[in-house]
Amino acid sequence: MGGEHAEVVRLLWGPHPKPARGPRPTLDLERIARAGVEIADSKGLTDVSMQRVAAKLGVTKMALYRYVPGKVELVALMVDVAIGPYPAAKARRGGWREQLEEWARRLLAVFRQHSWVLDATAGPRIMGPGELSWLERAVSALDGTGLSGAERMDAAVLLVGHVRGITQQARAAGPAGNPEAQLGAILGDLMQAHGERFPALAVAFASAAQSDGQDQAWDFGLQRILDGLAALIDQRAR
Amino acid sequence: MGGEHAEVVRLLWGPHPKPARGPRPTLDLERIARAGVEIADSKGLTDVSMQRVAAKLGVTKMALYRYVPGKVELVALMVDVAIGPYPAAKARRGGWREQLEEWARRLLAVFRQHSWVLDATAGPRIMGPGELSWLERAVSALDGTGLSGAERMDAAVLLVGHVRGITQQARAAGPAGNPEAQLGAILGDLMQAHGERFPALAVAFASAAQSDGQDQAWDFGLQRILDGLAALIDQRAR
DNA sequence: AAAAACTGTGTCCCATAGACACTGATATTT
DNA sequence: AAATATCAGTGTCTATGGGACACAGTTTTT
Structure with missing residues (x-):
């Protein structure tokens, strides 16, 4: 076994x-x-x-x-x-939302610094003490919110998924010359070139190209997840 | 270039x-x-x-x-x-939420059937026509919701991230003998064995082990994301 | 009929993960 | 102090991987 x-x-x-x-x-x-x-x-x-x-x-x-x-x-x-282990817990400040926000931001920083971790952690695997300490921090930030244990873990996993998704994503924006911008540009060209097959995408991508790029996608997803959690927590509070 | x-x-x-x-x-x-x-x-x-x-x-x-x-x-x-390409679009039924839900469920099915796709798609890359057709479908489901092009793409990416996260995740539940259940069991043992370092996690995992497992995490995350999107769309509608 | 273009094969090279036997260092035991 | 068990680092070997390249055979064009 x-x-x-x-x-x-x-x-x-x-x-x-x-x-x-x-x-x-x-x-x-x-x-x-x-x-x-x-x-x-x-x-x-x-x-x-x-x-x-x-x-x-x-x-x-x-x-x-x-x-x-x-x-x-x-x-x-x-x-x-x-x-690594989650940075030493100075006195926790703020409610669950602020805590999770800071947590996610730190995790994103780690993934950005070691983007190869994405490749190394695709697929189910055994986690080490460092990784578990991050999970512990996220789950414990949700203590006292009325969510079940399973739900608190699910929420943490959901956030991790978003961090991974953003790290993996390539957007056209960003400093010209970096390899990820190239990819975004190529994808944009492809969408335009095959615009008749991807009408909604072509429009959306053109609009996205003018925005702030990756950071915007990050904040968007993070706020949507936290909003969704807030809705559930509010509902449970009654 | x-x-x-x-x-x-x-x-x-x-x-x-x-x-x-x-x-x-x-x-x-x-x-x-x-x-x-x-x-x-x-x-x-x-x-x-x-x-x-x-x-x-x-x-x-x-x-x-x-x-x-x-x-x-x-x-x-x-x-x-x-x-593959997104299954031929029969007449679209339902609002954006129902459409995205069906879309996500289908995508999850694909990832479950070809879980190696996770390994192959870690990191930024060039997408093919099949992959883009999926993205097209998700973005177009959000047409007319008042979200900007960038936001519609961000929403799609957020959902993809969740599908990936769930596919990657290992839970203790499931038919005994399958390899993923092993992993979950091992992780559970580790959390229990080091319970003093991961108090919140140990509790949450024990509670999660009794729940329905992966499907629950899937639904939880999906509903949170859709709730978060709904909140934004509602807000924009005013 | 000859030439051009293309397909599949055989042979080569280099990098990689890993097995195994060997030499030498160190601490315990006699 | 000497013998011995234990362990660290090395050198050599094999199998498997991706890929380059030249060559023979096939089909169309000239």
């Missing part, structure tokens, strides 16, 4: 006892993960190979296998390190 | 003139893409290799390169074939 997942769990959730005998380890999981994150941040996830991570640490490829069972486990570790 | 994307565009958006001279092609893009989709559906995206796709078609690996520039382009094609 969960056989192949067992190693990921052990790696992410430890414990990692230091060996009693034998030579001192040159590396540790933290350093390895950070090396991988650096590569992924600058060159993308596809450029992360055991070779390159090892090279960055001044070690042979095979040395890494003393710490990490395989590449999938390494990537899982990288994800949790990149996301 | 967009140099590397040009080939994807040509592949997805054609034209594909049949050659005047030379031997008749054994294959066509459609068959190749479908072969890839079959493999991905049954064994996952990582098991899709040029080798295997070619083998399934009874040709050599290199024969595929006569039709497809490379693997990334093949995957892009597979995605658009798997998603």
Whole structure:
């Protein structure tokens, strides 16, 4: 049961006892993960190979296998390190809405900084302590709102989905020359060129191209979700 | 400009003139893409290799390169074939809300049937005609609601994000023995085991485990989004 | 009939993940 | 202090992946 997942769990959730005998380890999981994150941040996830991570640490490829069972486990570790624990909870201010708003904004910042995390976290997977601490924060922000436990989790998942969606999205706007703007421009051209097949899209996209781009889509979705939650919470309050 | 994307565009958006001279092609893009989709559906995206796709078609690996520039382009094609065009629009019934609800449900069905599409569509990319036809349908469902073009697109993107989020999510519920249920169980165990670090999460998850599972999260998020849209549309109507 | 254009194949190269045996370092045990 | 078990890093090997390239065979045009 969960056989192949067992190693990921052990790696992410430890414990990692230091060996009693034998030579001192040159590396540790933290350093390895950070090396991988650096590569992924600058060159993308596809450029992360055991070779390159090892090279960055001044070690042979095979040395890494003393710490990490395989590449999938390494990537899982990288994800949790990149996301990190939720920033230390200073006194929480504001109601659930303000709290969730700040939470979502911080999460978006993390995803923007490590956009490869999107690739690494497609599909169901085991989450690490860092990722769970984010989830914990979102769920606990909804304590006392009258929502059930399942609903509080569903709300958090909904917000995560929006953050992911925005991170993934390409819009025509933005500084010219960045690769995402290219994509948006190409898509816009395609819609115009096939305007008869996509009449509503062509119009909408032309209008969207003049707006503020990604930030607008972000705020729009976030406010819609929070409005929807507010409606439910209000309703439950009666 | 967009140099590397040009080939994807040509592949997805054609034209594909049949050659005047030379031997008749054994294959066509459609068959190749479908072969890839079959493999991905049954064994996952990582098991899709040029080798295997070619083998399934009874040709050599290199024969595929006569039709497809490379693997990334093949995957892009597979995605658009798997998603397909939006089902022929019978007379549209209902208001924007009913239309979007049906639209989202259909999209979820597609993602559930081809869950590898999640992996293949992480990150900004060029969309094919099939994908765009879905987007067109969602945007046009919001025609006449008073939302701006940008807002209509943002709403569609928001819904897509939710569909993706749900597809990606693993819940403890579901038929025992399926791999996703395993994941949910493991995560639940972890939360319980580290309950002191994730108090709100442990409680919420325990409550969620007794609920209907994924379908509940789906409906919850969908209704919240639609409620949020309704609130905005109402407000604009005045 | 010859040439041109095109398709599928066979062979090559390079990068990648990973297995395994080996050398050497370190701490416990005798 | 010496022997030994344990562990770290290395070098070598295999299998699999994507892709380049030249070549032979086929079909249309000249």
